[in-house]
Amino acid sequence: MLHKRYILLPLLLIAACGFEPLYVEKKHDNLWYFDGEFDTSISQEMAKVKVEPINDRFGQLLRNNLIDLLSPKGQPKEPKYRLFVKLDSKTETNQALRSDITATRKMVKYHVSYYMMLETEKLLSGDSVAYSSYDILANPYSTTMAKKKGDQDAVTILANDISLRLGAYFHSVATNREEMNDF
Numbered sequence: 001m002l003h004k005r006y007i008l009l010p011l012l013l014i015a016a017c018g019f020e021p022l023y024v025e026k027k028h029d030n031l032w033y034f035d036g037e038f039d040t041s042i043s044q045e046m047a048k049v050k051v052e053p054i055n056d057r058f059g060q061l062l063r064n065n066l067i068d069l070l071s072p073k074g075q076p077k078e079p080k081y082r083l084f085v086k087l088d089s090k091t092e093t094n095q096a097l098r099s100d101i102t103a104t105r106k107m108v109k110y111h112v113s114y115y116m117m118l119e120t121e122k123l124l125s126g127d128s129v130a131y132s133s134y135d136i137l138a139n140p141y142s143t144t145m146a147k148k149k150g151d152q153d154a155v156t157i158l159a160n161d162i163s164l165r166l167g168a169y170f171h172s173v174a175t176n177r178e179e180m181n182d183f
Helices: 002-015 041-046 056-070 140-182
Strands: 049-051 081-097 103-118 121-135
Touching: 041 140, 049 056, 056 081, 056 140, 081 121, 081 140, 103 140, 121 140
Parallel strands: 049 081
Antiparallel strands: 081 103, 103 121
């Protein structure tokens, strides 16, 4: 019975720390979020973002991931916002050198910049960075597949980062709007 107390104590501390979900707003003032209803206005606002085409295969993968995260039902027919993303740089660095100075591993750094527009007004801009690595193997096909896997991992990291930042932006806008209504 004593061990159950040790499990409940951290849960109670987490509940009291001020943790607040990003994509769901409380509709009431009690301590618990779930009261049968959620305000999903933030996720609905995120679904109004049109992700503009991005160059190259890497950009296509990034765009598809962003669409899945922002508007899972597909691109909005009448978008309110437009998101522009650009791959600024992709830097490969050799790692794990053999005695003959050939690399057995590569580290890849992806740097993207993005900005979101509402008609002609720039609402949000930023940069995102992802790192991935892959082994250089004796079989060229295996190396190619490892490189593609690294690209996909970087795309996932970048898309999650950008969508999280957009969610934080919409959350801050909704929070500021609520604070203004309280006055």
